Amino acid sequence: MYKKKQIVFVNQSAGYLMIDIIDAFKDEYEERILLTGFLNPRNKILDATVKVEKLIPYDRSSTFKRMFTWVGAFLKILFLIKFKYPKAHLFLVSNPPLTAWVPLFCKNSYDILIYDVYPDALVEFGYFKQDSWIIKKWENINRRMYAKARKISTITSGMKERIAKYVNKNKVNVVPIWTDNSFLKPIPKSENVFLKTHQIEDKFIVMYSGNMGKAHPVEILIELALQFQNNTEIFFLLIGGGDRYKEMEVLIAKNKLQNIKILPWQDTKTLPFTLSGADLALVTVGNEASDLSIPSKTYNLMSVGTPILCVAPQNSALARLVENEKMGEIFQNSDLQSIVDFIQKSKINFEFLNYYKSNALKASLNYTPYNATKFI
Incomplete structure (x- = not known):
């Protein structure tokens, strides 16, 4: 079976969902790489053939630490992709939020998985005003980057509607989150x-x-x-x-x-x-x-x-x-x-x-x- 050469998964905080996604690509690529700041497996561990590159872990304990760790992770992601994995296909998860900006600086092909819609969430929670220059700039970048993505996925139909402000919603695939009944079950x-x-x-x-x-x-x-x-x-x-x-x-x-x-x-x-x-x-x-x-x-x-x-x-x-x-x-x-x-x-x-x-x-x-x- 023909396999493509290399895929890089980007997710600052990776858990069981990310492990399942990476496992699904096992027969598609010769080499799989995960860029993450924190890997939290459950009953199923990450395949030993997957190479892991460490990022700064996400710290949600304060607004400053949240922003600092987001930016720090983004800069390392950019460095690794540009200089170490310049030909790999990218699977970009919206954590850290700036991940969708990576293709601005690289020529890699890419997919995007959107768990949280940014910058919308930052406006909703009062971090920035809707009419601020950074939000307008971010929204324009989203439109450019989403248009060029090979595939865009999200987890609810409501999020799909929200993403439609940036790209034709027919391009957005809804894949609900899942559970694992082999790990979680009723206990008396x-x-x-x-x-x-x-x-x-x-x-x-x-x-x-x-x-x-x-x-x-x-x-x-x-x-x-x-x-x-x-x-x-x-x-x-x-x-x-x-x-x-x-x-x-x-x-x-x-x-x-x-x-x-x-x-x-x-x-x-x-x-x-x-x-x-x-x-x-x-x-x-x-x-x-x-x-x-x-x-x-x-x-x-x-x-x-x-x-x-x-x-x-x-x-x-x-x-x-x-x-x-x-x-x-x-x-x-x-x-x-x-x-x-x-x-x-x-x-x-x-x-x-x-x-x-x-x-x-x-x-x-x-x-x-x-x-x-x-x-x-």
């Missing part, structure tokens, strides 16, 4: 070592696991903990990191809450236990990012059969997914009493909760690693 609470370690295996657990960033209204979990502080059977759990982690710690301490715990990012091998330990999983997107992304944990929660407590705009990509798959219920950030009622009903009505559990497990069969082959 009686066998869940994570819950036992924290002595909460006998609780009804409402969990948020993920980034606590500006786009995530995670304070709703604190408000819920206040509502249920006299209920000893319901427990709230925050796991992750990000801009708002310290803020959440302070709120918990300030309110002297005993029915909620906040934990930092857990080891990847713990993920099957943390996700399956939740009776309900809070998944959120703010108004700013509603049509720009779906948190990848949504698909992982399908594999463990955890129903979704979705706090998001009704017309968001996340809300549409939850509604279409019938794996949870959708609320606005202001619907506190409705969320309280949903938690109480889920706690006392097994059939009600099991309906969403079963639907989540069924949905996982529609989002498998086979999706990675759609990028070829």
